[in-house]
Amino acid sequence: MTESPQKTLYIGSFIHSTSLTTLDHCANGVIGVDESGKIAFILRDASNETIPEDWESAKVIRQEGEGFFFPGFVDTHIHASQYPNAGVFGKSTLLDWLNTYTFPLESSFTDLKIASKIYNRVVARTISHGTTTACYYATIHVPATNLLSTICHSQGQRAFVGRVCMDSALSPDFYRDESAAASLQHTKDCITHIQSINPDYALITPIITPRFAPSCSVESMLSLGALHAETGIPVQTHISENLAECELVKAMFPTYKSYADVYHSTGLLTSKTILAHAIHLTPEERSLIKETDAKISHCPGSNTALTSGTAKIRDLLNDGLSIGLGTDVSGGCTPSILNQAREAVYVSRHVAMAPGQIEAKLSVAEALYLATRGGAKVVGLEGSIGGFEVGMDWDAQLVRFGQVGDTEGLGSESDGLVEIFGNESWEDKVAKWLYTGDDRNTHAVWVKGRLVHHREGWRA
Amino acid sequence: MTESPQKTLYIGSFIHSTSLTTLDHCANGVIGVDESGKIAFILRDASNETIPEDWESAKVIRQEGEGFFFPGFVDTHIHASQYPNAGVFGKSTLLDWLNTYTFPLESSFTDLKIASKIYNRVVARTISHGTTTACYYATIHVPATNLLSTICHSQGQRAFVGRVCMDSALSPDFYRDESAAASLQHTKDCITHIQSINPDYALITPIITPRFAPSCSVESMLSLGALHAETGIPVQTHISENLAECELVKAMFPTYKSYADVYHSTGLLTSKTILAHAIHLTPEERSLIKETDAKISHCPGSNTALTSGTAKIRDLLNDGLSIGLGTDVSGGCTPSILNQAREAVYVSRHVAMAPGQIEAKLSVAEALYLATRGGAKVVGLEGSIGGFEVGMDWDAQLVRFGQVGDTEGLGSESDGLVEIFGNESWEDKVAKWLYTGDDRNTHAVWVKGRLVHHREGWRA
Numbered sequence: 001m002t003e004s005p006q007k008t009l010y011i012g013s014f015i016h017s018t019s020l021t022t023l024d025h026c027a028n029g030v031i032g033v034d035e036s037g038k039i040a041f042i043l044r045d046a047s048n049e050t051i052p053e054d055w056e057s058a059k060v061i062r063q064e065g066e067g068f069f070f071p072g073f074v075d076t077h078i079h080a081s082q083y084p085n086a087g088v089f090g091k092s093t094l095l096d097w098l099n100t101y102t103f104p105l106e107s108s109f110t111d112l113k114i115a116s117k118i119y120n121r122v123v124a125r126t127i128s129h130g131t132t133t134a135c136y137y138a139t140i141h142v143p144a145t146n147l148l149s150t151i152c153h154s155q156g157q158r159a160f161v162g163r164v165c166m167d168s169a170l171s172p173d174f175y176r177d178e179s180a181a182a183s184l185q186h187t188k189d190c191i192t193h194i195q196s197i198n199p200d201y202a203l204i205t206p207i208i209t210p211r212f213a214p215s216c217s218v219e220s221m222l223s224l225g226a227l228h229a230e231t232g233i234p235v236q237t238h239i240s241e242n243l244a245e246c247e248l249v250k251a252m253f254p255t256y257k258s259y260a261d262v263y264h265s266t267g268l269l270t271s272k273t274i275l276a277h278a279i280h281l282t283p284e285e286r287s288l289i290k291e292t293d294a295k296i297s298h299c300p301g302s303n304t305a306l307t308s309g310t311a312k313i314r315d316l317l318n319d320g321l322s323i324g325l326g327t328d329v330s331g332g333c334t335p336s337i338l339n340q341a342r343e344a345v346y347v348s349r350h351v352a353m354a355p356g357q358i359e360a361k362l363s364v365a366e367a368l369y370l371a372t373r374g375g376a377k378v379v380g381l382e383g384s385i386g387g388f389e390v391g392m393d394w395d396a397q398l399v400r401f402g403q404v405g406d407t408e409g410l411g412s413e414s415d416g417l418v419e420i421f422g423n424e425s426w427e428d429k430v431a432k433w434l435y436t437g438d439d440r441n442t443h444a445v446w447v448k449g450r451l452v453h454h455r456e457g458w459r460a
Numbered sequence: 461m462t463e464s465p466q467k468t469l470y471i472g473s474f475i476h477s478t479s480l481t482t483l484d485h486c487a488n489g490v491i492g493v494d495e496s497g498k499i500a501f502i503l504r505d506a507s508n509e510t511i512p513e514d515w516e517s518a519k520v521i522r523q524e525g526e527g528f529f530f531p532g533f534v535d536t537h538i539h540a541s542q543y544p545n546a547g548v549f550g551k552s553t554l555l556d557w558l559n560t561y562t563f564p565l566e567s568s569f570t571d572l573k574i575a576s577k578i579y580n581r582v583v584a585r586t587i588s589h590g591t592t593t594a595c596y597y598a599t600i601h602v603p604a605t606n607l608l609s610t611i612c613h614s615q616g617q618r619a620f621v622g623r624v625c626m627d628s629a630l631s632p633d634f635y636r637d638e639s640a641a642a643s644l645q646h647t648k649d650c651i652t653h654i655q656s657i658n659p660d661y662a663l664i665t666p667i668i669t670p671r672f673a674p675s676c677s678v679e680s681m682l683s684l685g686a687l688h689a690e691t692g693i694p695v696q697t698h699i700s701e702n703l704a705e706c707e708l709v710k711a712m713f714p715t716y717k718s719y720a721d722v723y724h725s726t727g728l729l730t731s732k733t734i735l736a737h738a739i740h741l742t743p744e745e746r747s748l749i750k751e752t753d754a755k756i757s758h759c760p761g762s763n764t765a766l767t768s769g770t771a772k773i774r775d776l777l778n779d780g781l782s783i784g785l786g787t788d789v790s791g792g793c794t795p796s797i798l799n800q801a802r803e804a805v806y807v808s809r810h811v812a813m814a815p816g817q818i819e820a821k822l823s824v825a826e827a828l829y830l831a832t833r834g835g836a837k838v839v840g841l842e843g844s845i846g847g848f849e850v851g852m853d854w855d856a857q858l859v860r861f862g863q864v865g866d867t868e869g870l871g872s873e874s875d876g877l878v879e880i881f882g883n884e885s886w887e888d889k890v891a892k893w894l895y896t897g898d899d900r901n902t903h904a905v906w907v908k909g910r911l912v913h914h915r916e917g918w919r920a
Contacts, residue, residue, distance in 0.1 A: 084881040087890050087895035091821050113866075120868050121879065155868075187786060204838065258483060288674040305895075307821065334877070349767045350810045361551050361634075361767065363636045408580050408615075413916050417899070419581065421544040428548050435547035435765075435793040439877070439896065456873050 005037045005394075007447030009055060011046055012063025013207075015430060016387045017369040020317070025311035025426045031069070032058065033394040037449025039188065042390060051294040066420050067400035071386055072132025072445060074375025075339035076297035077236070077276040077326025080136040080148055081106050081115075093307050094242035097331070099172065106139045106164075106174035115144035119151045119383035122335060126157070126327075127453045129336040132395040133158040133379060134327070135236055135274060136299070137209055140177055141238050142163050142186050146193040153197050153204050156452035157397065160379060162209030162236055163190040164170070167220045170252075171211075180220035184227065193234065203448070205234070207274075212238035213249050213262045225267025234272040236297075238261065241277035242308045257425070269294050274378055276326055277302075278316070279309040286319050294376040296323045298370065300343040302331030311352050313344065313370075314360040334410030337375075341367035342434055364431045398444040398458075399433060414455065416440030437455040465497045465854075465909030469515060471506055472523025474681075475890060476531050476847045477829040480777070485886045490530070492518065493854040501717035502850060521904075526880050526889070527860035531846055532592025532905060533797035536757035537696070537736040537786025539594040540608055541566050541575075543582040547792035553767050555700035557791070559632065560581025563912035566599040567635035575604035577771045582795060586617070586787075587913045589796040590902040592855040593618040593839060595696055595734060595757070595786070597669055599658025600624050600637055600849065602646050606653040609664050613657050618855065620839060622669030622696055623650040627680045630712075643670075644687065651693065664910070665694070667734075670873025672698035673709050673722045692829035694732040694840065696757075697723065700745070701737035702768045730753050734838055736786055737762075738776070739769040746779050755838040756783045760831065761804040762791030770811050773830075776821040784835030797835075801827040802894055814818075824891045858904040859893060872913065874901030 002337040010033065014026045030043040032055050043049040051058075063069055080302045085101050092100055109115045128135055136152070136159055138145035145163040152159035163186055167177035191206040198204045208224050210216045216224075228231045228235050240246055240259055249259045256262045260281070263269040271293035281289070289296070298311050308331075316323060325340045326332075332340065348362040362370075376386030385395045402415025403422065418432050418441055433441060470493065474486040490503040492515050503509040511518075521528055545561050552560055569575045586594050596612070596619055598605035605623040612619035621836050625643035626636055637643045651666040658664045668684050676684075688695050692851045700706055700719055709719045716722045716837045722739070723729040731753035738756045741749070749756070768791075776783060785800045786792075792800065808822040822830075836846030845855045862875025863882065878901055893901060905913040 078701070086879065087892040088884075090891075090903050091823060117864065117866055118881070121864050121870075124868065124870050125877075125879075285682065304806045304809050305820075307812050309813055310810070342601075346764045347808075349764050350770070352767050358767075363551060374671055404576055404577065408584065410584050413900075417585075419546065419585075420542065421577070423544070424548075431550075432547040440873075 005033065005035060005054065007035055007058040008033045008449065009058045009060045009149060010063070010069055013067045014388055015426070017365065017373045018171055018387070019370050021363065021365055023365045023368065023430060031388060033276050036361045037393050039388060039390050039392050039394055041302045042388065050130065055077035061375060063398060065400065066403055067398065069396050070399050071388065072395040072447065073130045073371050074324055074386065075126060075131045075134040075327050075337050076274055076324035076375050076378045077299055078126070078134055078335065080119055080122045081109055081137070081139045082330035083118055083131060083335070086335070087333045089305060089330070095248070096370040097306055103172050103175045109139040109144040112143055112147060115147050119148045122329070123151050123155050123157055124408045125192060126335045127155060127445055129338065129439045129443065130397040130445055131157070131335070131337055132386060132445060132447045133375070133381070133395070133432070135160040135207065135379060137162050137164055137236070140166060140175065140186070142189045142269040144331045145190045145248065149190070149194050149204050150197060155204070156299070156447050156450050158203055158385070160205045160207040160234065160236070160449050161194065162207040164209050164211050165220060166211040166215035167217050168215050170214050180217050180223055183216070184223045188223065189229065208233055210237050210268060210346060213259065214245065215254055220264065221262070221266035221268055228272070229267055232272070233423045235268050235270070235272065236274040236276070237268065239275045239278055240280040241303070242306070243280060244418050246280050258282060258285050258288070260288045264288055264292065272346055274381060276328065277308065277311065279303060279311045286316070286321070290319055290321060293322070295323050297326040297331055298323050298344060299326040299328035299340070300347040301340055302328035303334060304347060305333060306331050310347050312351060312360070313348060313362065314351070322374070322377045323370055335370050336439065338434065338437055341371040344370060345434070364434050367429070367434060394446050394449040396446050397442050399441050400443040401429070401433070401441060414440060414457070465493065465495060467495055467515065467518040468909065469511060469518045469520045470495045470523070470529055471520060471648060473528040474848055475528045475886070477825065477833045478847070479634040481825055481830050482822065483825045483828065483890060493909045497853050499854055500849050502848065502909050517744045518820045523858060524682060526863055527858065530859050531832040531848065532855040532857055532907065533590045533831050534784055534839060534846065535586060535591045535594040535787050535797050536734055536784035536835050536838045537759055538586070538594055538596055538789050538795065540579055540582045541569055542790035545794070545823050546841060547793045549765060549790070553704070555704055555708070556583045557766055563632050563635045569599040569601045569604040572603055572607060575607050579608045582789070583615050583617055585725050586795045587615060587905055588902065589798065590857040590905055591617070591795070591797055591905045592857070592905060593841070593845060595620040595622070595667065595837070595839060597622050597624055597696070598718070600626060600635065600646070602649045605650045609650070609654050610657060613664050616663070616907050616910050618663055618845070618907050620665045620667040620694065620696070621650070621654065623647050624669050625680060625684060626671040626672050626675035627677050628675050630674050640677050640683055643676070643680045644683045647684065647687065660828050668693055668695045670697050670728065672705070673719065673846050674705065674712060678726065681726035681728055688732070689727055690730070694734065695728050695730070696734040696736070697728065699723070699735040699738050700740040701763070702766070703740060706740050718742060718745050718748070724748055724752065732840060734849050735769065736788065737768065739763060739771045742767065745783070748777070750779055750781060753782070754779055757786040757793055757838060759786040759788035759800070760805060760807040761793060761800055762788035764803065765793060766791050772811060772820070773808060773822065774811070782834070782837045783830055784838035785830050796899065797831050798894065801831040804830060805894070810825065815889070818890055824894050827894060828890070854906050854909040856906050857902050859901050860903045861889070861893070861901060874900060874917070
């Protein structure tokens with residue numbers, strides 16, 4: 001599946017975001033992707049424009065029937081290690097959820113057999129849902145975290161892989177870094193491993209991962225902040241997911257101005273920082289995040305499931321913040337970013353139900369922007385992924401639908417649930433995909449021009 | 461697919477609700493279903509109990525591997541005619557949504573070719589999602605409504621089929637009954653058709669369907685109420701879905717005490733009435749509904765999509781009201797009741813986010829109760845469907861999961877998305893099904909003992 005890319009012409013229908021509110025549809029175009037996996041040229045009209053002469057012997061992949069090529073999704077927040085708990089959370093909220101479900105599972109990753117089974121599965125599954133780039137939290141274990149990096153590399157997914165740092169006494173005895181120095185050293189060990197398989201971080205990038213302030217000593221955060229400053233390696237953490245958590249941070253860090261200030265003061269809040277959740281931010285924190293150009297990962301499904309709250313995405317967009325989507329497995333139940341784009345719309349409806357909040361509603365185009373271009377910006381790759389532009393990498397998925405026939409019965413099961421009756425505009429089809437589509441509609445997935453997944457029966 | 465049932469032994473794992481809060485799991489039982497499709501006996505322990513002698517030559521259907529038999533779902537509110545619009549609603553709310561999307565589509569059902577294509581599809585699709593009983597709204601057209609009844613009968617789905625009545629000047633010129641008398645007569649014509657295909661209403665039941673108060677004259681509601689009193693045929697309508705709608709009802713019916721009172725005063729609010737949505741009820745209306753024993757169809761997905769509001773299901777349950785789930789296609793985007801059970805949990809989380817509302821959270825067991833036993837009570841069939849009890853009809857689905865293997869790759873695509881790693885309790889598996897399952901997990905569906913759907917490759 002992951003052989004090197006060859007010069008390829010993608011022919012057919014293409015849809016991608018050109019702004020937060022605008023999807024662009026090219027009904028019959030050609031995109032030429034070179035041997036390095038980059039888009040070399042785009043023709044908007046395959047019938048009347050001629051492909052460059054030196055592309056005449058290129059491989060051809062046609063989008064046929066109902067569907068389109070779409071940029072690959074970016075999952076800006078997912079705990080790979082928690083995947084077996086997806087859907088298992090009862091009526092818990094963040095802090096009891098961590099102790100009841102999460103820490104016991106994560107602590108089992110001392111066993112590389114367990115880690116291998118879970119990591120292989122979650123990476124394969126996210127790819128099959130069209131996720132071409134994922135920001136993973138692993139666990140505290142160096143060998144298992146290195147295995148996750150290796151698995152992403154081997155399956156061909158673009159990934160940011162973070163070894164989780166948690167040295168605070170708040171973490172359970174059975175699952176905690178022994179010291180701030182250990183948090184730092186084990187982080188470095190995981191960076192070294194990624195450099196060994198992937199020297200230029202072309203596919204896999206390490207990411208410094210203090211779990212969240214309550215799990216970390218100030219000493220640990222300071223040393224990880226220094227490592228960030230020294231290496232430029234990005235940072236991911238959580239912020240303001242749950243009100244009890246916010247109170248806890250206030251109590252644990254009384255000398256800091258705010259939760260965001262804890263990260264800022266320890267050197268962890270910069271333009272290369274991804275903050276997950278960001279539900280209960282104060283206006284001052286929003287200003288600080290704007291000033292530092294830190295990024296937001298919106299995790300609507302998880303926020304609903306764990307009763308964490310509703311992130312006010314319209315307000316954050318109006319502030320000019322950069323926002324992408326995160327599945328937050330296993331606070332979130334599904335590894336599908338398409339599903340999270342749908343949840344983002346639904347959560348925005350709940351926000352809009354409050355008096356005077358009607359503008360909060362996200363549109364189909366906006367949700368899909370967050371899933372692609374938005375996520376690309378959050379991970380610092382807006383120049384190379386998230387859309388179809390000359391010079392960008394071919395990180396893409398082929399979306400395909402069946403058509404409702406005139407005969408009885410459902411036709412082929414593998415067509416999935418999106419129902420095309422024949423009168424739909426292309427905007428209607430995109431809306432139907434967002435609201436009723438699933439992995440059955442993602443027929444093929446490419447990362448940097450390499451085919452990393454295809455449905456059974458699909459042939460390039 | 462719909463041949464007559466033969467005496468059959470279902471062997472394996474069974475799960476059903478025994479109360480609002482309790483799911484019962486029988487790990488290895490036997491259920492004997494007789495030629496009339498009724499459950500004749502239940503053995504809790506297949507290994508140590510013997511089947512009755514006269515059942516030794518019965519057909520055997522085994523549940524094998526990961527999964528269980530589960531009662532069929534009841535969809536207490538679905539507009540069959542709106543199915544092609546599932547997922548197409550933009551940022552609309554109820555009243556503009558009706559005019560922009562709904563009335564134009566429904567008015568096209570003068571064309572029986574269109575009706576046939578759409579109705580065949582939606583019935584097949586709901587069955588494939590495990591819906592064994594559905595309460596359908598059709599359109600105002602008699603021939604198309606009769607076609608829907610015939611299609612349900614032919615596909616073997618238990619259905620309540622309602623010809624939509626709307627004679628008020630508020631309805632558009634191109635889509636309206638010419639008079640109250642026409643509403644009544646056309647309703648009677650559809651009842652007559654159902655009697656002709658199905659004299660004892662064994663599978664298909666007519667249902668009197670005044671669209672909602674704003675669509676109907678008082679004269680029309682009075683005559684439909686009289687028909688209800690005379691025939692005992694059930695009633696379905698909408699109530700308090702949207703605040704603008706509630707204001708409209710106040711303005712249109714100033715002499716009535718409330719929206720609910722409009723129905724009550726016209727003879728339309730009885731124990732055989734299904735009220736969809738019921739979001740913005742006053743305490744007086746809740747009392748009136750309780751007194752009359754009218755039933756509630758909760759449509760969480762639709763209520764979120766159209767920004768209608770959040771129904772306070774915990775409060776309504778505490779009032780002692782009878783509640784089922786409705787997909788409300790195409791206000792709701794999906795014909796899956798499993799999906800709506802999930803949405804019911806999520807919406808309950810949004811209700812629970814308000815201060816002091818933590819008790820609002822619905823559990824997995826509660827959501828699945830609403831999807832089965834709750835719905836059965838809403839449609840007046842609690843004695844015969846919704847659970848596994850001797851004397852009940854075998855309206856059931858076979859739920860099946862794949863297992864995560866130790867090798868790379870995803871295994872068979874047809875296994876669906878529920879991930880069984882091997883350490884899950886049966887409660888965990890049910891939770892995973894609720895939160896991550898879809899039609900791929902519904903391998904076979906029976907109504908009154910007749911097999912009405914099975915996945916490709918499934919063999920009884």
